[in-house]
Amino acid sequence: MFELDDLSVTRDGREILHVGRLSLGTEGVTAVLGHNGSGKSTLMALLARQIRPDAGRIALEGRALDGYRQRDLARRVSFLPQRLPPVAGLNMRDLVGLGRFAWRGALGRMGARDHAVIAQAMLDTGCEALADHLVDTASGGERQRAWIAMLLAQEAPALLLDEPTAALDLAHAYEVMALLHRLSRVAKRRVVVILHDVNLAARYADRIVALKQGHVTFDGPPRAFLDPEVLRSLYGIEMTILPHPDGHPQAAVA
Numbered sequence: 001m002f003e004l005d006d007l008s009v010t011r012d013g014r015e016i017l018h019v020g021r022l023s024l025g026t027e028g029v030t031a032v033l034g035h036n037g038s039g040k041s042t043l044m045a046l047l048a049r050q051i052r053p054d055a056g057r058i059a060l061e062g063r064a065l066d067g068y069r070q071r072d073l074a075r076r077v078s079f080l081p082q083r084l085p086p087v088a089g090l091n092m093r094d095l096v097g098l099g100r101f102a103w104r105g106a107l108g109r110m111g112a113r114d115h116a117v118i119a120q121a122m123l124d125t126g127c128e129a130l131a132d133h134l135v136d137t138a139s140g141g142e143r144q145r146a147w148i149a150m151l152l153a154q155e156a157p158a159l160l161l162d163e164p165t166a167a168l169d170l171a172h173a174y175e176v177m178a179l180l181h182r183l184s185r186v187a188k189r190r191v192v193v194i195l196h197d198v199n200l201a202a203r204y205a206d207r208i209v210a211l212k213q214g215h216v217t218f219d220g221p222p223r224a225f226l227d228p229e230v231l232r233s234l235y236g237i238e239m240t241i242l243p244h245p246d247g248h249p250q251a252a253v254a
């Protein structure tokens with residue numbers, strides 16, 4: 001879906017990201033991992049066209065990302081940033097409804113299909129009972145789920161999420177990842193998600209891309225990622241890999 005070629009981003013005279021050739025969004029779920037400041041959010045902001053590279057090219061479905069009109073891009077790519085803006089006065093349903101902006105007709109009115117998509121997105125994220133609650137007074141996790149529902153309502157085939165589970169309790173973190181995994185299978189969505197939890201990533205991702213100091217240092221399947229040497233080189237910490245009854249190995253600090 002995304003083709004990156006010799007990309008570079010420089011800030012304050014320092015190259016914070018350099019990516020050679022890389023395809024993203026080709027698998028169901030791709031998890032992007034790496035230490036704090038390794039360039040994950042910068043990479044995702046490039047894919048979502050929130051920032052432009054200082055050098056290099058990004059193509060989406062064979063066309064330069066730069067060439068898409070905003071509405072066309074929004075129909076193909078949805079993006080959940082790490083820092084969510086306050087949304088004074090909006091209830092959860094209104095927020096999720098904003099996800100329909102790229103699909104509404106000339107007068108901006110919503111039809112039966114829009115309402116059905118919004119209701120389904122709220123159901124999928126477990127926030128249907130909170131529909132009338134103000135977003136800004138909801139808990140961090142409830143708010144996060146409403147934003148994820150907004151993303152689903154956008155119905156773009158590519159979903160980019162920057163640490164969507166950061167504010168979620170254990171159960172909701174696993175539920176959200178299970179939902180993204182399911183969407184990749186049932187609705188053929190392509191998910192690129194930044195995560196810090198290696199076990200969550202290994203369980204739900206089809207592919208892991210790891211960044212270290214602005215460079216891709218690992219790109220492969222979760223089983224190859226859950227390796228003490230790979231994890232030591234990435235995070236500088238000794239990890240041990242433990243079997244799990246359901247077949248997914250788990251990493252634990254040694």
Ligand SMILES: Nc1ncnc2c1ncn2[C@@H]1O[C@H](COP(=O)(O)OP(=O)(O)OP(=O)(O)O)[C@@H](O)[C@H]1O
Nearest residue numbers: 011012016034035036037038039040041042043082
């Ligand atoms: N606008 C900017 N100006 C200066 N430095 C920046 C800017 N944006 C990012 N950086 C720096 O670039 C590096 C990569 O930042 P980025 O936010 O992409 O990292 P990250 O891997 O997402 O980190 P985290 O896991 O902490 O969210 C960091 O050192 C950050 O301080």
